[in-house]
Amino acid sequence: MNKAILFIMTGAALWGTIGWFVKNLYDYGFTPMEVVTLRAVTTAIILVLYLLIVSPRALILKSVTDLKYFIGTGICSIIFFNYCMFTTIELSSIPIATALLYTAPAFVSIFSFIFFKEAFTKWKAIALMSTLFGTCLVVGLIPINLSVVQLDSILFGLGSGLGYAFYSIFSKFALRRYSSLCITTFTFIVAAITLIPFFPFHEKLPLLLEPEMLFYAFGLGLFPTAIAYIIYTYGLNETEASKAAILTTIEPVVATLIGIFIFNEAFTFVQIIGMTCIIGAVIIMQMKKSNTLHSKFVA
Numbered sequence: 001m002n003k004a005i006l007f008i009m010t011g012a013a014l015w016g017t018i019g020w021f022v023k024n025l026y027d028y029g030f031t032p033m034e035v036v037t038l039r040a041v042t043t044a045i046i047l048v049l050y051l052l053i054v055s056p057r058a059l060i061l062k063s064v065t066d067l068k069y070f071i072g073t074g075i076c077s078i079i080f081f082n083y084c085m086f087t088t089i090e091l092s093s094i095p096i097a098t099a100l101l102y103t104a105p106a107f108v109s110i111f112s113f114i115f116f117k118e119a120f121t122k123w124k125a126i127a128l129m130s131t132l133f134g135t136c137l138v139v140g141l142i143p144i145n146l147s148v149v150q151l152d153s154i155l156f157g158l159g160s161g162l163g164y165a166f167y168s169i170f171s172k173f174a175l176r177r178y179s180s181l182c183i184t185t186f187t188f189i190v191a192a193i194t195l196i197p198f199f200p201f202h203e204k205l206p207l208l209l210e211p212e213m214l215f216y217a218f219g220l221g222l223f224p225t226a227i228a229y230i231i232y233t234y235g236l237n238e239t240e241a242s243k244a245a246i247l248t249t250i251e252p253v254v255a256t257l258i259g260i261f262i263f264n265e266a267f268t269f270v271q272i273i274g275m276t277c278i279i280g281a282v283i284i285m286q287m288k289k290s291n292t293l294h295s296k297f298v299a
Contacts, residue, residue, distance in 0.1 A: 004238030008247045011232030014224045016254025019094035021220040022086055023263060028213050030204070032086035035220070036079060037199045040191040042221025047185040050230065058182045066177060067190070072170030073183065074190030081163025084156045091153040094259030095267040098252045099138040099275045100157025105282050106131040107165035115169065127281040134281065137274025181233055188225075245286040249279045 025035050051058050061067070081101075088097035106128050112118040136142040139154050167187075174183045207213050236244050252275060259265040 002239070004235040005247060007231045007235030008239065008244050009250050011228040011230075011235065012248040012251040013254045014228035014231075015248070016098070016224070016251040017258065018085075018220070018224045019089055019097065019255050020258050020262065021216050021224065022089055023094070024216045025213070025220070026090060028207055028210075028216075030207075032090055033083055033195075034199060034204070035086050036082040037192075037195040038217045039082060039220045039225060040078065040188055040195055042218045043225040044185070044188040044192040044221075046218075046221055046226040047181075047188060047229075050226065051181070051185055058179065059185070061186070062177055066174070069170055069174035070183070070186040070190045073167050073174065073187040075194055077163050077167035077170060078187055078191045079194065080166070081160045084159035084163055088153050088157040088160060091156065092150060093265035093267070094263065095252075095256040095265060095271065095275070096138055096153065097157055097160065098255040098259075099271070099278055100135065100154070101160045101164055102249075102252055102275075102278045102282060103131055103135055103158060103161035104164035104168075105285055107162050108168045109285065111165060111169050116172070123284055127284045130277045130281040130284070134274040134277025137277065138271050139274075142270075142274075180236075181230070184229055243286075246283050249282055252279060 022035055025038065030038070048059065085097055085101055088100060109118075109120065109124045109128060113120045133142070135158075139150075139157070171180070171183050171187075178186070201208075208217075232244070232248075256267060256275065260267050
């Protein structure tokens, strides 16, 4: 197997382990927003240390006004989508949260049409319809059974996809001046600085001193975030962005398997079909991008 492909798939698989760390942190009594804070802070620390070693100059802003990009990626995207995703995990399950997160490419297509005047082709329309149909299957709207539908989990799940899409929109501007790794680092720095003042240190300090809890907290920032992103970026430099985006669909598969086999979360055959529709939509959009301008979905 090509080394680049292996790195990309490994990075995506690590992204899929987010739910495992989140569920274990919930067992310690942390709220979704507190888990978002732990992820942002630990990731910021790890990425800053990494850049200090490999490229210290990358930590220098080219202009103070560029902070507007990272406020967008850090607050409007990272904080918002992580909070929504972690809340969805708390309200429903890891597989459902992951499936709803993967509605992000559909949101990106819509935003790109509105803000960047990108063509809304028939293939994008097909992908969007596939995403909507798959989402309805995953959350239980099809077949109609309103008794099992949790409106709050659906809204938070779609919110995570929306917030995830915001990262692509804001970073598209930042990519004109910064590398993708720099953008991610500044994004988590802004998110961490924003969240730290609201973290209840006086209540959670005893927990923060427990070795096992620290493993989950730093593990969340290290494995499915910092390491996953670094090796994914390395692989991305050696292959096409569109191909890489297709390979990352291993993420929801890993997340679903963890939810089912480790946490014994229910996931029906109908929901599996729904997730397949959503993943299929991602693949359709990326394949068609590859055949046109080789544009890149940054996530």
